[in-house]
Amino acid sequence: MTQTPLIIAFDGPAASGKGTLATVIAADYGLPFLDTGLLYRAVGHLAFHNDVPLHDPAALSELAGEITPELLALDALRGREAGERASQVAAVPEVRAALNAFQTGFANQPAGAVLDGRDIGTVIAPHAHVKIFVTAAPEVRAHRRWLQLSKANPALAPGDVLNDIRIRDARDSGRADAPLEMAADALLLDTSDLGIEAAIAAARSLVKDRSGR
Numbered sequence: 026m027t028q029t030p031l032i033i034a035f036d037g038p039a040a041s042g043k044g045t046l047a048t049v050i051a052a053d054y055g056l057p058f059l060d061t062g063l064l065y066r067a068v069g070h071l072a073f074h075n076d077v078p079l080h081d082p083a084a085l086s087e088l089a090g091e092i093t094p095e096l097l098a099l100d101a102l103r104g105r106e107a108g109e110r111a112s113q114v115a116a117v118p119e120v121r122a123a124l125n126a127f128q129t130g131f132a133n134q135p136a137g138a139v140l141d142g143r144d145i146g147t148v149i150a151p152h153a154h155v156k157i158f159v160t161a162a163p164e165v166r167a168h169r170r171w172l173q174l175s176k177a178n179p180a181l182a183p184g185d186v187l188n189d190i191r192i193r194d195a196r197d198s199g200r201a202d203a204p205l206e207m208a209a210d211a212l213l214l215d216t217s218d219l220g221i222e223a224a225i226a227a228a229r230s231l232v233k234d235r236s237g238r
């Protein structure tokens with residue numbers, strides 16, 4: 026008997042752990058995985074390096090057509106500045122529209138898929154079989170992000186990372202188009218008090234319960 030494809034959506038704020046959890050779940054179920062934040066990071070990176078201003082939506086949206094696998098593999102996209110630029114271009118509706126078809130195509134491929142982002146359960150795959158909204162207290166997320174970033178930048182102040190997180194949360198949740206919000210049928214996973222193994226166990230259990238697989 027062939028099973029229907031399984032679509033799993035992970036949404037949540039910056040540094041909530043959703044990317045790690047989505048990667049593990051995708052491997053568990055043998056599903057293709059898309060980190061949609063990387064697409065916005067790529068547009069923000071191209072805009073910065075090509076001097077495309079934030080107030081030029083048409084030019085910004087054209088950058089979506091220049092995303093290549095090589096660009097998505099760049100270490101520079103994983104950094105702090107890239108996250109901030111991504112959040113800025115992500116508030117531009119034309120950029121979101123330009124990235125929409127690729128994401129919906131990915132979500133609806135015959136094999137099924139796991140995607141993580143901000144609007145997967147609400148906009149990109151509202152029909153996803155499992156939606157998990159991963160969150161954690163801003164201080165906890167900032168500390169995790171600081172642990173990662175301070176390896177390359179030991180002078181980085183923890184307070185600056187918390188400030189970044191608060192600004193990004195406000196922008197991602199406050200924008201008019203596809204803001205960060207929990208879908209009505211999403212399951213909440215608060216990882217504030219969970220270590221990585223416990224968070225993975227909790228995510229596995231939610232996916233199993235909701236999908237029946």
Ligand code: DC
Pocket residue numbers: 039040061062063065066108111112115116141142143144145193197
């Ligand atoms: O998940 P991330 O930190 O890589 O995302 C970077 C930014 O991209 C985030 O601050 C908001 C934006 N984003 C978005 O608006 N919608 C998505 N589906 C994914 C990311």
